Amino acid sequence: MKPAPPEVVIIRTGSANLASVSAAFERLGAIPRISEDASLVASAPLVVLPGVGAFGAAMQHLRERGLDASLRDRIANNRPLLAICVGMQVLCEASDESPGVEGLGIVPGRITRFAVSLRVPQMGWNSISPTPAASLLRSDWVYFANSYRLARVPDGWEGARTDHGGEFASALERGPLLACQFHPELSGAAGLTLIERWLSLAATKEPLTC
Amino acid sequence: MLSSRIIPCLDIRDGRVVKGVRFQNLRDAGDPAELAARYEAEGADEITLLDISATPEGRATAAQTVARVRRVLSIPLTVGGGVRAVADAARLMDSGADKIGVNTAAVARPDLITECANLFGAQCIVIAIDAAESAENLGRWVVRVRSGMGTTTIDAVAWACRAAELGAGEVLLTSWDPSSSLRPIATPPSRRMWIV
Numbered sequence: 149m150k151p152a153p154p155e156v157v158i159i160r161t162g163s164a165n166l167a168s169v170s171a172a173f174e175r176l177g178a179i180p181r182i183s184e185d186a187s188l189v190a191s192a193p194l195v196v197l198p199g200v201g202a203f204g205a206a207m208q209h210l211r212e213r214g215l216d217a218s219l220r221d222r223i224a225n226n227r228p229l230l231a232i233c234v235g236m237q238v239l240c241e242a243s244d245e246s247p248g249v250e251g252l253g254i255v256p257g258r259i260t261r262f263a264v265s266l267r268v269p270q271m272g273w274n275s276i277s278p279t280p281a282a283s284l285l286r287s288d289w290v291y292f293a294n295s296y297r298l299a300r301v302p303d304g305w306e307g308a309r310t311d312h313g314g315e316f317a318s319a320l321e322r323g324p325l326l327a328c329q330f331h332p333e334l335s336g337a338a339g340l341t342l343i344e345r346w347l348s349l350a351a352t353k354e355p356l357t358c
Numbered sequence: 359m360l361s362s363r364i365i366p367c368l369d370i371r372d373g374r375v376v377k378g379v380r381f382q383n384l385r386d387a388g389d390p391a392e393l394a395a396r397y398e399a400e401g402a403d404e405i406t407l408l409d410i411s412a413t414p415e416g417r418a419t420a421a422q423t424v425a426r427v428r429r430v431l432s433i434p435l436t437v438g439g440g441v442r443a444v445a446d447a448a449r450l451m452d453s454g455a456d457k458i459g460v461n462t463a464a465v466a467r468p469d470l471i472t473e474c475a476n477l478f479g480a481q482c483i484v485i486a487i488d489a490a491e492s493a494e495n496l497g498r499w500v501v502r503v504r505s506g507m508g509t510t511t512i513d514a515v516a517w518a519c520r521a522a523e524l525g526a527g528e529v530l531l532t533s534w535d536p537s538s539s540l541r542p543i544a545t546p547p548s549r550r551m552w553i554v
Contacts, residue, residue, distance in 0.1 A: 165451060165454075165455070165456050165482075167425070167428055167451075167452065167453065167454035168428060168435070168454060168456055171428050171429050171431075171432075171454065172432060174429070175429075175432065201477075201478065201479050202479070267360070269480055269481045269527050270360065271360075271481060271527060271528050272360045272361065272363050272403070273360065273361045273363065273403055274359065274360050274361070275359075289361065291403075291433070291434060292360075293434075293456075293481035293482075293527070294481065295480070295481070311359055312359075312360065331434075333432070334432065334433055334434045334456060335432070335433075336398065336432050336433050337432070339432060340432055
């Protein structure tokens, strides 16, 4: 018998393009469910934190709904999370984009802007090179749309590096937590297979009960 | 390093792809979702849909077309045509666009760029510029509006720079050659925009 299609909770984050994220999961046979319910975000088997827009606005949106605590709880309990673009950035400590706003502080490091001499925002396809022990990420071309980034993969994390006027951390992974500065939902086959690997890894985990 | 991108641009009217020369003598060219999926399979980096419907009914259809294309597409989708207000942009984003193209309405009211960028971010806003070489001043490119039918005296390169300052993240430049649609562009304005 075929297993039931997995439900994926996509966190509603203000102006993020949820239609594209939902469509990617539908193409992979999953059932997207858009929500901002704090307890669901803490405990659902699969959660996606998309993000388009400014760091400060995204953090404010999460905090007002108690989702910051849900996400910390979720990550502390090693539950699968896919964070995209600004979703990856808010996992860090802070960002030059929104001075004075604290991030979730899961990932050590501060988000900084690309050098002024570069084309900003970085728009288009760039290549990613995974760190040696990364298990989900593969070398490939993926789609970026960002002006800010994490400069390096912190100690204790695997991830990927990309060159845009110098290296930056284009993705991070640790167990079932995958964070991408690029947009896997817009990265064609490379993005879909990455999401598929994340779904498979998540499926191998024993269901966690509270 | 960023790669160069190939972005097929599909003109959409009343839910169908149409093909013409300078938006005239349009003929049916197929289903938008089928064509977009085929372009992705053939290696396109992104898809742009330009809604050239002339009626409110056509505009309403465009949102459904965007939703249908989104379901089959796993690369970025830009949608333009008839975006006059933030509400128009929001409707297209909700339907499944990743980026919004603005053209004529932004020339008339440049603040539209900033309003859209404030809500969605600069990476979502594409300034579409139709440019023609000035007949009086060869080598100078001027902006055209209303699908190329309206002339202005606005310098295309200066307008691109201003739009970027106002919050546009990308420029979609179309050459509107006055003499022939087959003539190669002798002095492309994009080269100068790049340098600027």
